[in-house]
Amino acid sequence: MRQSRWCVSAVVFLMLSTLPTMAQPPRGHDTSGAIQFRLGGFFPQGGGEFWKENEEVFTLDIGDFRSTIFGITFMMPVSNHVEVGFNADFYNETVVSAYRGFVDQAGFPILHDTMLRQIPLVADIRLLPGGRHGVRGSRSQFRVRHPVFYLGGGIGVNYWEYEEIGDFLDFGLDPPVIFFDRFIDDGFAFSAHAVAGIELPVGPNWGLLFEGRYTWSDDELDGDFAGLGSLDLDGASALVGASIHF
Numbered sequence: 738m739r740q741s742r743w744c745v746s747a748v749v750f751l752m753l754s755t756l757p758t759m760a761q762p763p764r765g766h767d768t769s770g771a772i773q774f775r776l777g778g779f780f781p782q783g784g785g786e787f788w789k790e791n792e793e794v795f796t797l798d799i800g801d802f803r804s805t806i807f808g809i810t811f812m813m814p815v816s817n818h819v820e821v822g823f824n825a826d827f828y829n830e831t832v833v834s835a836y837r838g839f840v841d842q843a844g845f846p847i848l849h850d851t852m853l854r855q856i857p858l859v860a861d862i863r864l865l866p867g868g869r870h871g872v873r874g875s876r877s878q879f880r881v882r883h884p885v886f887y888l889g890g891g892i893g894v895n896y897w898e899y900e901e902i903g904d905f906l907d908f909g910l911d912p913p914v915i916f917f918d919r920f921i922d923d924g925f926a927f928s929a930h931a932v933a934g935i936e937l938p939v940g941p942n943w944g945l946l947f948e949g950r951y952t953w954s955d956d957e958l959d960g961d962f963a964g965l966g967s968l969d970l971d972g973a974s975a976l977v978g979a980s981i982h983f
Contacts, residue, residue, distance in 0.1 A: 769982050771812040773946060777976030779806035779828050781853070785969040787958065791851075797834040802853055804830035806974055817868040822861045822891070826974075829854045839906060841915055849903025855970060857928045857952065861891025885944075888933040895928035895954045897970055899962070926956035926970060936980055946978040 783792075783799025791797050808826035815821055830853055835846035865887050902919040934948030954970040962968075 770814070771810075771980050771982045773808075773810040773812060773822075773978055773980045775806075775808040775810070775826075775946060775948060775976040775978035777806060777948075777974055777978075779804060779855075779972050779974050781970070781972040783969060784971060785955070785967055787962075787966045787968055790965075794837060795834040795849075795851075796837055796846075797832060797851065801832040801834075802830045804828065806976070808976065808978075812863075812980075814869070817870055818865050820863045820865065820869075820887070822863060822889075824857070824859050824861065824891070824893075826855070826857050828856075836906060839913070841904075847904045847906060847915060849901055849905060852898070852900040852902075854898040855895055855954075856897075857893060857895040857930075857954070859891045859893025859895075859928055859930060861889050861930065861932060863887045863889035863932070883938060885936040885938070886934075887936070888931075890929070890931045892927070892929045895926045895952075895956075895970060896923070897926055897954075897956065897968070898923040899958075899968060920961035922958055922960035922962045922968075924956050924959065926954045928952060928954040928970075934976075942982045944980045944982075946976070946980055948974075948976045948978065950974040950976070 781799055781802045783802070788799055792799070806826055806828040808824060810825075811823045813821050813823075832851050833848055834851060835848050839847055841847055865885060867886060869885055898921070900919065900921040904915050904917055906913040907916055930950055930952040932948065932950045934946055936944045936946050938944040951973045952971060955967050956970070957967050958965050
């Protein structure tokens with residue numbers, strides 16, 4: 738399943754990468770690209786049986802995984818109203834939790850760390866309803882509009898890693914025995930997202946970004962968590978950043 742999802746994502750990613758050469762902007766348009774840097778918050782949704790069971794067994798809530806996300810986008814124009822973006826984002830958070838209803842012999846919580854990491858690599862198509870440039874001047878020069886609103890969506894692959902390390906209970910023994918261990922799984926999941934934002938040009942070559950995203954992604958658990966279902970990686974992002982045109 739993972740292999741097929743990865744292959745589909747790779748094919749679509751390559752198809753999107755050819756768009757700038759297949760649909761060149763009309764003559765006279767600014768054909769410069771841009772690099773965008775984004776920083777904000779990622780808010781995992783935590784659906785599915787795996788997260789539900791974790792929240793029932795441990796003092797763990799999906800809200801604990803709300804954390805910082807950093808992203809970078811390489812943007813290429815297709816026309817004045819269409820752009821293609823290639824995105825990489827980086828998210829990592831570790832949460833400490835304890836068993837519900839169980840303590841060690843000294844009365845202390847039985848603790849372990851849970852780490853979730855995501856690195857989605859995706860391509861998207863963005864629509865600019867008002868266009869990025871307007872006609873001005875005696876020779877029809879193009880200038881950046883204020884503001885530039887965009888919306889779109891895309892697909893790609895999401896590298897993820899999930900880890901639990903610390904003290905656990907062996908319920909196969911009576912009474913249960915505490916042991917230390919590390920459980921880990923990782924993989925590449927299919928990822929799709931929707932994006933909407935506003936760019937406010939500040940100078941001739943750069944602007945401020947305000948952006949919102951929602952990402953859909955999940956994968957079947959394997960490795961040390963084989964048989965426990967799928968890991969839901971969906972989440973929303975609220976970001977601010979800068980766009981540098983060249």
